[in-house]
Amino acid sequence: MVTVLGGHKLLTTYHQYSQPAMPADSVLVPLADDSAPGLPALADADAQREKTPIATAIGEASRLLDAGQGAFSLRGLPLDKLKATEVIDLDVVQTASADAVETPRATPTERLAPADTAALDEGAQHMAVVIGTLAGNMTVSEPEATPVADATSYEDYGIDRFDEVSFLPLELEAQKPYVPRWQTHIVNAGETFAVMAQNKLGLGYSEVLTLLDKLPDAEMLTRWRAGQRFDYRVDENGRLLTLKMMKNTRSGVLVTRQQEDLEVTAIEREGKPVQRLYAGSVSGSFARSAQATGLDSGAVTELTRLLEKKFDFRRDSRRGDAFQVLVESDMIDDEPLDSRVLAVKYQGQRMDLTLVRNADNNRFYTPDGHSLDPAFARYPFEGSYRLSSNFNPNRHHPVTGRTSPHNGTDFAMPIGTPVTAPAGGRVERVVKHYAAGRYIVIRHDNGYRTRYLHLSKPLVKKGQRVEMGERIALSGNTGRSTGPHLHYEVHVNNAPVNAMKVKLPENTRLHGDSLVAFQQQARPMIAALESGDTGTVSVAAYRPEANAQNDN
Structure with missing residues (x-):
């Protein structure tokens, strides 16, 4: 195809007449068999001053197209009256024919019927060209200009039709049941469990109090420290389903919701x-x-x-x-x-x-x-305490002033000090006496008896079996006593002996x-x-x- 610069509308070549839809802005130029080769160079200044008949035809065509007249044909314009000023050799077309369009404007469904074809000489081959420019204002500045690629207004989404896009995955995702996920909460400085439970666990104040009553150690939640952590899960409404808190590496608690109740289970890791x-x-x-x-x-x-x-x-x-x-x-x-x-x-x-x-x-x-x-421990306690009064059958009583035997050994110790069994045996008496205060008597397996006076609290009951080292009471200052201490007696064959010197079982x-x-x-x-x-x-x-x- 040859383009002559300077035109304003599109003129198609002879072979486009057979296309199913002709462009509206087009002019078909009929060529005679004896037409001489040649083409006016409209961009040339000399050619503009000396217009040839084809230049006149182009001008007329341009004017008609600009006036909105649509497509038209030039009839009776012999090529022998045109002067060849520029010749371009094309070796692509062997034969061709041309005919005029019968109607001023072609519809998309109309088809132009070809006229009788005749062989074209070399000159016709040169003149069967497109002269003009695109109606869409595309201007080719040089004969060898590259065509502009088609444009697009959408991205390639990897599909052929937009109506084939499926939103089923999104719908299925929305239809999935809610799955509670474990979350971790780290305690902040000054944070209280009651407030946190309301904000994060969806627990009301009454539920918090009920939960604290069920815990084996409520201080796990009431006296927690900044930096402690626990795991929990909530339902789709933000209400607590499960809470797991470890007191230490080995033990903790697991709280689970059973309908409207919170159940507490102890955790013990092996x-x-x-x-x-x-x-x-x-x-x-x-x-x-x-x-x-x-x-x-x-x-x-x-x-x-x-x-x-x-x-x-x-x-x-x-x-x-x-x-x-x-x-x-x-x-x-x-x-x-x-x-x-x-x-x-x-x-x-x-x-x-x-x-x-x-x-x-x-x-x-x-x-x-x-x-x-040893089968029998020397001391009924752990640790070391001062001996405040020795075993003395002839001791002068510090309260009454009379001479009365002191059948035991006194150890000065703070009230509440644990007292332990020196050997295995069975508790015979747990009594409160006006002078001895609270006291305990144990009969041991080897036949010995021991007594413990002035206690603040017994930890065993009458008839209970005890083993060596087991806690049986807390020391005190009950009864007739001048200060906190433990009065300890050992009886062998129903007679008091010096517990610090008696020979004990091996x-x-x-x-x-x-x-x-x-x-x-x-x-x-x-x-x-x-x-x-x-x-x-x-x-x-x-x-x-x-x-x-x-x-x-």
Whole structure:
């Protein structure tokens, strides 16, 4: 196709007459077979001054189109009257024919019927061209200009038809049932549970009070600290469904809604037992030396009380004494809990001692089965308290002024100090007396009796069975008393004796099958103590059957 610059409307080539829909703004130029090649260059100044007949035709066509006359045809315009001023060779068309449009404006459904075709010479091939410009104001400045690409007003959404877009996924999502999700709340400074429960859990004040009454320890919610956290779930209306709060790593509570009631269930997590071996030497106090090995405070306290039953640290321990301690803890979330001593070996200048816990009765024995706990403890309490009045059958009574025997031993101690049973037995009396105050009498398994006077509160009842070390009362200042203290008596064969000097029953000892079973338990723990492998150990690895498998 050849474009002549300077025109204002579109003129199509001869071959477009057969198209199903003719552009409205078009002019068909009929060419005779003997037309000479040539085309006016309208942009040329000389051609403008000397207009050729075809230039005149173009001008007339432009004027008619500008006047809104639509498509028209030029009839009876012989090409031999046009002067060729510019020739362009095209080698694409071999034959062609042209005819005039019968109607001034073609409809989209009309089709132009071709006239009789005749072979065109070389000149006709040059003149079968489009002359003009696009009616849509597209101006081609140069003959070799590139056509403008089609434009679009929408993005490619990857679909062929807009009416094929489906909103079904959105509808299905909206129809899904509500699924409560766990959320976590971290307590802020100054925040109260009642206000938080109303804002986040949808609980009314009465529901909060009911919940606090059901909790085993209401202080979990009333005395919480900033930074504490708990998990909860609410329904689609924002009402509490489930609340989980841990008091510590092991224990907590779970609150669940059952219709309109809140049910509270205790949470107790079981840990995996893990054994660790600690080793150290005495440097200063034993308690500080034990703590320096990495033992926690609970294990240090248990170890100290355990060894105190056998010797006095102030008198018997020496700098450089060595000790090894095997401890078992429940491991939960990589945190050791509830540490308990399994075995201990103390090697000192004045004493060598090895003790192992017996799983059958939770008491400590030497490897040959001797119990560490005496059958009868010397003191009915833990710790050390000042002896304020000795056993004295001829004592002068400080209140009445008369000589009256003092059949017990007095220990000055604050009101409320726990009093423990020195041995196993059964409670015979729990009485309130005008002179003795509140007092308890226990008959022990070996036939001894003990009495405890001036108590503030008994913790046992008549006929109750008690074991060594069990709390039986709290000390006080009831009855005839000059100050807070515990009056303690020991009776042998129904006669009072000096509890601080009387010979007490010797330690119990394991025999027979009990001894064999204990020694089987103790053997791997003793081997772990002697291995020196501090840190995490496996007691099972020191059992004889495990060693036999390793040898194989």
